[in-house]
Amino acid sequence: MAKQKFYVVWVGRKPGVYTSWADCQLQTNGFDDAKFKSYESRAAADEAYQGGWKKHWGQGSAGASSGGGSSSGGKSSFYKRKSPSAEEIGEIDYNSISVDVGTNGNPGPVEYKGVDTQTGEVIFAVGPIAKGTNNLGEFLAIVHGLAHLKKLGSNKTVYSDSVNALKWVREKAVSSTLVRDDSTAEIWLMVDRAIRWLQTNTYSNKVLKWHTKQWGEIKADYGRK
Numbered sequence: 008m009a010k011q012k013f014y015v016v017w018v019g020r021k022p023g024v025y026t027s028w029a030d031c032q033l034q035t036n037g038f039d040d041a042k043f044k045s046y047e048s049r050a051a052a053d054e055a056y057q058g059g060w061k062k063h064w065g066q067g068s069a070g071a072s073s074g075g076g077s078s079s080g081g082k083s084s085f086y087k088r089k090s091p092s093a094e095e096i097g098e099i100d101y102n103s104i105s106v107d108v109g110t111n112g113n114p115g116p117v118e119y120k121g122v123d124t125q126t127g128e129v130i131f132a133v134g135p136i137a138k139g140t141n142n143l144g145e146f147l148a149i150v151h152g153l154a155h156l157k158k159l160g161s162n163k164t165v166y167s168d169s170v171n172a173l174k175w176v177r178e179k180a181v182s183s184t185l186v187r188d189d190s191t192a193e194i195w196l197m198v199d200r201a202i203r204w205l206q207t208n209t210y211s212n213k214v215l216k217w218h219t220k221q222w223g224e225i226k227a228d229y230g231r232k
Contacts, residue, residue: 108144109229
């Protein structure tokens, strides 16, 4: 049986100590300059979190992940993302649509839209949906965009700034901690329908990450930061 690990997120969407890698990723994936590290004991993780990232983070070698030493008796792993170069990112493909989500709380009411990347013209808009999460809304927006473009026979690119949603689209499955109950029934019905669409349809469109740090906010941004 794999040994329990604890993940300290010093800089991310919601800093804290997490007990699963999936929860840690939700706080750090796509978050610029995220700082996080794993420990093999809760005590070591709590101590590191209280001590701050400057004391504990980035002591290992650079790379997606590398082995590290110990801290307060706990063996740890180090994570440091390498920012992509301008050559790796390339230029914006303006023959595209950009999607984004607007939320009021996470979880909370969700809406999403797709716009023409060149002009900013709204192509579709959905919501508000009673209760959902940012990532589920982004996932729905991408799939809605793909279905819309397939209906038109268009091979335009789809941009999203959500790493998790892009991963879910590739995998044709979602990994969300949002509970399924009466308050979330609406969004889960839509998500299940979107997954079925991905599993039963093909498309040639590129689905790409919008690089906010290099390009600014995505064209469909709701301005609710």
